[in-house]
Amino acid sequence: MIEVIEARKRYWRRSILQGASFTVEKGTVTCLIGLNGAGKSTLLKAIMGLTPLTSGRILVDGEPIGPAMYERVSFIPDHLTLPPSMKLWEGLRFMAEFYANWNAEKAAELMTFFRLSASDRIGNLSKGTAAKFNLVTGLALDTEYVLMDEPFSGIDMFSREMIADVFASDLIEGRGVLLTTHEIGEMEHLIDKAVLLSDGVVVREFNCEAMRVAEGKSVVDVMREAYRA
Numbered sequence: 469m470i471e472v473i474e475a476r477k478r479y480w481r482r483s484i485l486q487g488a489s490f491t492v493e494k495g496t497v498t499c500l501i502g503l504n505g506a507g508k509s510t511l512l513k514a515i516m517g518l519t520p521l522t523s524g525r526i527l528v529d530g531e532p533i534g535p536a537m538y539e540r541v542s543f544i545p546d547h548l549t550l551p552p553s554m555k556l557w558e559g560l561r562f563m564a565e566f567y568a569n570w571n572a573e574k575a576a577e578l579m580t581f582f583r584l585s586a587s588d589r590i591g592n593l594s595k596g597t598a599a600k601f602n603l604v605t606g607l608a609l610d611t612e613y614v615l616m617d618e619p620f621s622g623i624d625m626f627s628r629e630m631i632a633d634v635f636a637s638d639l640i641e642g643r644g645v646l647l648t649t650h651e652i653g654e655m656e657h658l659i660d661k662a663v664l665l666s667d668g669v670v671v672r673e674f675n676c677e678a679m680r681v682a683e684g685k686s687v688v689d690v691m692r693e694a695y696r697a
């Protein structure tokens with residue numbers, strides 16, 4: 469389990485996170501929800517140790533985050549970080565050389581699944597194709613947790629469906645996934661748990677199915693209550 473405990477973050481004088489706490493369990497897809505600028509990406513980066521918290525703690529399976537975190541948690545940012553001059557096969561070779569937990573078999577499976585061509589150049593990929601290749605590089609790492617920042621942003625309907633299919637596949641099964649998306653209505657069926665961030669704190673954290681059964685509310689219904697109040 470990933471535990472975010474009383475996370476506080478200030479950028480200069482601006483307070484972004486003001487004591488946000490939530491958990492991400494293995495075998496579940498958790499969606500971190502918040503309006504623009506709420507601090508979602510900041511939280512994902514903090515879990516990876518890419519930006520320090522002003523105060524608070526983050527534990528992964530009970531241990532504080534550190535350099536060894538990269539063996540257990542992979543981070544798929546909202547843009548590709550590999551050099552644009554590389555061809556896709558060169559990017560895959562780079563990942564294999566850089567990460568001890570790179571799973572070449574999984575990478576090949578994902579390349580086929582997304583119908584990507586290894587001879588294409590990264591810099592020439594369309595936005596949607598780049599997003600798919602980004603997912604390949606993140607999901608082919610054998611990690612217990614995967615963080616995804618806006619995996620559906622700017623992507624056409626069919627490509628979104630393709631990415632959604634990955635969530636139902638054994639590529640995700642058993643892992644703990646934490647993602648951010650503004651496409652909640654469309655992607656709600658993929659999400660097990662929702663965490664609503666507002667004014668720097670978590671205002672709601674709930675199991676989506678339990679919410680539907682108990683109160684007849686979708687995630688979007690709960691969002692309307694939380695953000696229109």
Ligand SMILES: Nc1ncnc2c1ncn2[C@@H]1O[C@H](COP(=O)(O)OP(=O)(O)OP(=O)(O)O)[C@@H](O)[C@H]1O
Binds near residue numbers: 506507
């Ligand atoms: N390095 C930085 N220096 C100063 N301010 C920053 C920095 N990074 C982020 N911020 C600010 O912190 C706030 C939270 O940013 P963040 O990217 O975490 O929001 P978000 O919830 O992911 O937003 P969005 O939904 O628009 O992607 C924003 O106001 C942003 O301008």
